[in-house]
Amino acid sequence: MSLLITGSIALDSVKTPVEEHRELLGGSASYAAVAASFFTPVNLVGIVGSDFPKPYLDLYRKHGINLDGLQTAAGKTFRWHGEYEWDLNKRRTLSVALNVFETFHPTLPDGYRRTPYVFLANISPQLQMHVLAQMNAPRFIVADTMDLWIETQREPLRELMGKVHCIVLNDSEARELTKETSLVKAGRKILKWGPKYVVVKKGEHGCLLFAENFFFSAPAYPLEDIHDPTGAGDCFAGAFTGYLAREGMIDHDRLRKAVIYGSVLASFNVEAFSLGRLQTLTPQDIDERYQIFKLMSHFEFG
């Protein structure tokens, strides 16, 4: 089944202790859409400026991503400039220029409104709800968020959580949102606010999925050398939702596998800057790493 993804589309300039690259394709929707495209057809909703490089449009098309909902506005594309510290665990934003993103208030193409699966990648909860309001009875809605919205848009975020089936956020965000140190307590508290499923991403510690009577824990892939952590969480959530859309059904077995496929795509993505690794990725690469996840987390083999 197809999957609608909305979020940011950006030109990223990224500096790590080892490398620096400018104006690469980035943004939460770009990472999520390309990761999801390995599993299911994607309808993208986003905005770019008139300066958006054609090769990046070709990249989306190469992945079969439907661009009917991609608006091109007069002006410049959203830009983000960030730098990672020596161990790649902390990053600081050097500059953000919203540019055309400030005017983003999408009207969905008619052909998008009945898309059965929806991933609201990280943008403001108001924009996420604006897109959701135009959908016709989607079957399964996943939303991501970030510290900025937890700090500045707590009420709209709580409202959003009442409207989605699954929320994805990272460990520090889960703690900040709930004021709980224990991730188990944080996860269970968020469940009470509405979503049926809560996924907490823990970076090098893997991720957790909480539901009322269900808990699943996935490890992170043990990479020694990470080139660029940007977009790992977006790839996780894109592949997680993309796999569920492909299956067309939600149950505990599929949710477990969705978490693993999300972890697989995230682990590939950090091996190169921007979407570099995902552009060369094959279904066989995905299958192989999925099997490695099995070997590193199963302890009984039937």
Next chain:
Amino acid sequence: MSLLITGSIALDSVKTPVEEHRELLGGSASYAAVAASFFTPVNLVGIVGSDFPKPYLDLYRKHGINLDGLQTAAGKTFRWHGEYEWDLNKRRTLSVALNVFETFHPTLPDGYRRTPYVFLANISPQLQMHVLAQMNAPRFIVADTMDLWIETQREPLRELMGKVHCIVLNDSEARELTKETSLVKAGRKILKWGPKYVVVKKGEHGCLLFAENFFFSAPAYPLEDIHDPTGAGDCFAGAFTGYLAREGMIDHDRLRKAVIYGSVLASFNVEAFSLGRLQTLTPQDIDERYQIFKLMSHFEFG
């Protein structure tokens, strides 16, 4: 097969934000031996003072622990007094009185020297090597350590690592020992120093097992309420080694299960102060929680 365990035996006074208990049975060898006793016969090596409460000797005996190597010296038993902060993640030591432990320099009973499995629970690396030097060709040796020895006894610790098959340490200790932020890099670096297996305990994030061509990751059991974290790592390592001793063989499948049994025993231990929970624990409780670990980490069921 039987398992020799040496380490500290203490009377602990522990304060959490909710409760406070005084002079409870504690020490690395106590926790490890009781946890291991659920799997295999244990030969304990340790020292207590003449004030050591008889009920604690009875507790060891109830678990079938061989006390031929338990020395009773004139004087007081080792005492530790610690306090946990509100979230139980940090603890501070309020006082330590080594007492008879200062004179601990054990001579092993003859009947102990051929014990095939050995767990050197947390004591100084010199003492660990002193015990090991009296053993007759043990098949498998596991050692634990702590930040104190990493800071003050780095050379003896490196020497010890050349003599054991497996080292168990927690995440902050692995980072401190190797000066690596990435636990994957830290684990691989320690492997180069001698041990064939390295287990990194990560508290609420579970634990990792590294070998040259093998990696395994186990989640932590998602407990919402922890009563007393003291001894969780010792219980992990005791059960880990105890399970391997019971099996009498080391291979990847058994190492995976050993990590899970270690995690199971550690998760029970934090449910009560001292060894309270392990005293009422049944093999059925262990089996049930083992199955829950399977449900929370397997993603394919054959």
